[in-house]
Amino acid sequence: MTRRLVWPLVMTALSAFLLGPLILVVVFSFNSNELISFPMGGLSLRWYHQLIGDDAFQAALLNSLAIALPTAFISTVTGALAAYTFAEWRTRFGLPALSVLGLPVLLPPLVIAIALVVLFARWLDLPLGRPAVICGHVLVTQPFVAAVVAARMASFDFTVLEAARDLGASRFQTFVKVTLPQIRAAIIGAALIAFALSLDEFIIAVFTIGGGNTLSTFVWGKIKTTLDPSINAIATIMLAMTVSLTLIALRLTRYRG
């Protein structure tokens, strides 16, 4: 009987290691004390109130959304187009070619960040700012979109497209009425993943944003100085956004790594 409990215990302990630190952050965001330590004070929303009144927080949130939305849109279009085209092409170079898109994810984001800074500042003589951040984020999110859509396309039955054409549908009608409904969930899921990744990304953002803050760089500015309990509230808000986006995306795509 005890041997049967070993694995569930090991798994629970490891899950606790994975999720525990995050749960602590969430728990302490509702703590009324100034100090992030035990014993805890009462239940309170004071850190959230403080945040909402903070203009810098609002600006950072708006900035983040103004970056994550275009990022998600662009990388979903480019990534999905690439994945769909190779799937429809049915060439054996499709998979290797798609993996090439993943190269930016293999390098440290720091290197991508400085390469972009060098490109913008030295060679193009363009100012840094939101467009630069979006460039960097599209680069690192489009491989995820391509992977999710390619996984969906792997089980896509192309004969249904021929069947639709055979039954009189035009190319465009076939795409809208047959193809799109089948891959829509995967594409929306991929867009949500790209959105979450962009929202959370820090290193590229901090190098290429120029002035101003995103949510990540705002958090960074705060943790660099002290352990201010309001960080718990921002962290909780960021976690709530990325985790719920991820959950919906996983649900939609049934993507498993």
Add this chain to the structure above:
Amino acid sequence: MSEAIRAGEAEPLLRLSAVSKRYGAATALHPIDLAVTKGSFTAILGPSGCGKSTLLRLIAGFTEPSTGSIEIAGRDVTRLVPEKRPTNMVFQGYGLFPHMTVAENVGFGLTIARRSRSEIGERVAETLALVRLEELAGRPIQALSGGQQQRVALARALIMRPLILLLDEPLAALDLKLRQAMQTELRRIHKETNGTFVFVTHDQGEAFSLADNLVVMNEGRIEQIGRPQDVYIRPKTLFVSQFVGDTNILEGTRRSGVVELAAGPRFASAGPDGKVTFVLRPETVRIRPAQDLPSSPIAGITGTIEELHLLGDGARITVTAPEGHQLIVRLPNPRFGDGLAPGIRVAVDWADDALTEVGAP
């Protein structure tokens, strides 16, 4: 050889006593007793979900029985883990190690047993020769065809010289031609190794062509054990008669030693009074046009040919008697010019011993 004689033989190699298996509220296997003698080739035959694979896994040790005990060569192995049992298994789907070559797969068990390199090499070569795969020793598993993989799985188990070789639907994944070829191979290997084989199948043709001992299972119970021909000719239950081959079911009533079938014929048959069920194999039924009727049929029915299917190696004829009773007749070769055709009135009869009484359905 009846079961009574079987039980009187020397100590069986494998003995299951009152072995059952429950999963929560569901019963996979009702308590069963089974004995397998050394050198036999036993087939466990039944439809899917009848508990035959559970039975095999119990023998191999992958499942612990809920009740009962399992003995191999006089030793209680009920609680023994699979790696310690003197059995080896050919798995359904083979379960070959994809990261190893043919020779590495076959030599795996001996490597685990820490045999010397030279012994392993020798026995791998010997076993690969037995299954006729000598040339493929160095190939990766993925490069093999289904039939070749099946031989590797066989060799991998045989090399361990198991007291009992267990085979779980060994031929199910092969196409018809290959399946027939492998049946011949399995018989040869059984003979050459003097082994004791227990195999599970849902295919009665396979069971009949391979086994000298047949166990028919249904819904977690053993329906009948016996030599294949005995099981075929004398099925004990309606299920066995229907599962093993084509059959006619004749119902009737017995009063003081005389049975009257619903389809007409009356004959003497000892037994308790009441409703009775008999089965009649289609190929034991005799058929002729009605005008050739012998003056005094022993037991027979007259009717009309409803359908006549030519099967290539014979014909299958459906005869409808006046009250709607149908009888299937199989002729070994269609005798054209016999006047047999749909719509023709015919008389059918059978020898006394062709009828077998079975337990109530």
Add this chain to the structure above:
Amino acid sequence: MTAPAVKRIAALAPAYGILAGLFLVPIALLFAVSFWSVRSFKLEPGFSLDAYIRTFTVYGSLFVWTLLMAAAVAILCVVIGFIFAYGARFRVGTHGDLFILATMITLFGGYLVKIYSWKAILSSNGILNSLLLGLGLVDQPVGWFIFNRGAVIVALAHFLLPFAILPIYSALRNVPDITLDAARDLGASPWAVLVKVVLPQCRTGLVAAFAICFLSAVGDYVTPMFLGGGSAIMLGQFIVSEFSTRFNWPSGAAMSFSLMGASALVIGAVWLAFIGRRR
């Protein structure tokens, strides 16, 4: 060219255009910059190996330390990740999916939050110390929880663990249960089944997990900056300062490319050792 070919190229152009224009070209330019030199805060194009020489002399030991730290994190992640993925796949029945979900929900977010939470937990007036003090296990706050290599390794391993679990788990999902049964049937003990049947079948997943974790750890600078204490302990911290405060781009670029080159060698060696010779 046929019409479908033109359409296909048009459809692929955006993704690969972005890859070329925003990645391949800038990286090539950065590579060129790594051979330039700096005189009084001004970049001078040319060909000089000074920046590389500087990387391996001035920062030599830090360079090696960075690789060692990344290797430690990657090995830790692969080992723990394997235990977790193996448990989820083979040892907890249908609950496995739930445990995998637990690792996936934070996959696409939480980078800074995770680092920050470790600071909140480990610092001398943090959660762990307050707990220990409250329980009377220590008299005064323990200082060595934070600001050392151990804290950095723990936090990095925590962040990267899901990225190790997933490739290993998907490799394990392709290991048929029946091969485990077959091995036991042939006499293998549970340990032998693990070593001879399970591990070899998922080694590509293990190497992929190692590569992902190693690459992510080796270039990280935020974690060591927060949890590593006052002096820099990983090269990434110097790359950042070369770019943001000292304006010595060639030096920062040379460090980056040296680090990536060394990482490629490490991963190549791991790949050769575990996979290469068997293919």
